Each structure stands twice: as C-alpha cells, then as structure tokens.
Amino acid sequence: xxxxxxxxxxxxxxxxxxxxxxxxxxxxxxxxxxxxxxxxxxxxxxxxxxxxxxxxxxxxxxxxxxxxxxxxxxxxxxxxxxxxxxxxxxxxxxxxxxxxxxxxxxxxxxxxxxxxxxxxxxxxxxxxxxxxxxxxxxxxxxxxxxxxxxxxxxxxxxxxxxxxxxxxxx
Numbered sequence: 445x446x447x448x449x450x451x452x453x454x455x456x457x458x459x460x461x462x463x464x465x466x467x468x469x470x471x472x473x474x475x476x477x478x479x480x481x482x483x484x485x486x487x488x489x490x491x492x493x494x495x496x497x498x499x500x501x502x503x504x505x506x507x508x509x510x511x512x513x514x515x516x517x518x519x520x521x522x523x524x525x526x527x528x529x530x531x532x533x534x535x536x537x538x539x540x541x542x543x544x545x546x547x548x549x550x551x552x553x554x555x556x557x558x559x560x561x562x563x564x565x566x567x568x569x570x571x572x573x574x575x576x577x578x579x580x581x582x583x584x585x586x587x588x589x590x591x592x593x594x595x596x597x598x599x600x601x602x603x604x605x606x607x608x609x610x611x612x613x614x
Contacts, residue, residue, distance in 0.1 A: 459571045466567025505531045516589050517575035
C-alpha cells in the first residue's frame with residue numbers, strides 16, 4: 445500500500461490495494477487468533493511459541509501503523525505518531541497484562557478486538573470511497589479521521605473490563 449505513495453505517505457492511492465490490505469489484515473487476525481488456541485488444544489504451546497507470536501505481532505504493529513496512515517492519506521502529520529503510539533500502547537498493555545496475570549481478560553468493548561475491526565473497516569471504506577473520504581470535514585471543523593482517532597483512543601482507554609486484575613496467588 446505505502447509503496448504507491450512514495451515517502452511522504454500522503455495523497456490518493458488506488459482503491460484495489462485498500463481492499464487487498466483489508467482482506468489480508470482480516471486473514472492475519474483470524475490466523476493469529478487461531479494458532480494459539482490450536483497449540484493449547486493439542487498440547488503444543490510453549491513459552492517460545494508465545495514469544496514468537498508476540499514478536500511477530502509487535503513487528504506487525506509498526507507495519508500496520510504505516511499502512512493505516514497511508515490508507516487515510518494524511519501523510520507525515522501529527523496523525524502518524526499518534527497512530528503509532530496508540531497501536532503500540534494497546535499492544536504493550538495487553539501483553540503486559542497477559543504476562544503478569546497469566547491471562548488476558550478483555551471487556552465487551554476493548555482496544556484489541558474492536559481496534560482490529562476498526563482498522564479492517566478503514567481499509568474497506570478506503571477501498572470503496574477512496575482515501576479522500578477521511579480528510580473531508582464532517583462536523584464543525586472535524587474531519588472524519590479526527591473522529592475515528594477520537595473513537596479509537598477512547599476504545600484504548602477502556603481496554604480492561606473495569607475490574608482489578610487477579611494475580612496468581614492473590
């Protein structure tokens with residue numbers, strides 16, 4: 445996706461790569477969710493497998509933030525560090541909770557699964573309506589990408605289910 449926009453990551457891109465990104469990201473999320481469950485079910489899970497899975501996810505987080513900025517056509521503005529920080533923060537705290545609590549308890553609305561759905565929807569909408577959709581003004585000087593960023597960071601802020609985590613031994 446971002447090869448078509450050169451280094452500034454701004455401007456319009458063809459719609460087909462946006463749809464391909466959304467479908468590829470959807471397949472990644474499904475396969476990433478299934479592999480751990482399958483390993484635990486067959487008794488093949490290990491700390492090395494968990495470390496490899498989280499390592500692949502962390503690399504994907506950076507690549508995903510670059511692709512996401514290209515999909516909305518905002519380029520090298522304040523959105524890029526905001527998106528990068530938001531994705532890395534959500535990933536870091538989910539991994540930290542899983543490490544210390546030995547489980548990952550997510551609320552009904554959370555930054556992990558709902559954030560993935562939002563990214564998938566951005567890819568589909570960019571493919572259908574074009575990248576220009578995100579920079580148009582919708583409400584009192586707010587562009588659509590401003591509103592999406594607000595909702596995304598709101599979802600990250602309610603990442604847990606509001607209960608105190610129960611650590612092993614407590």
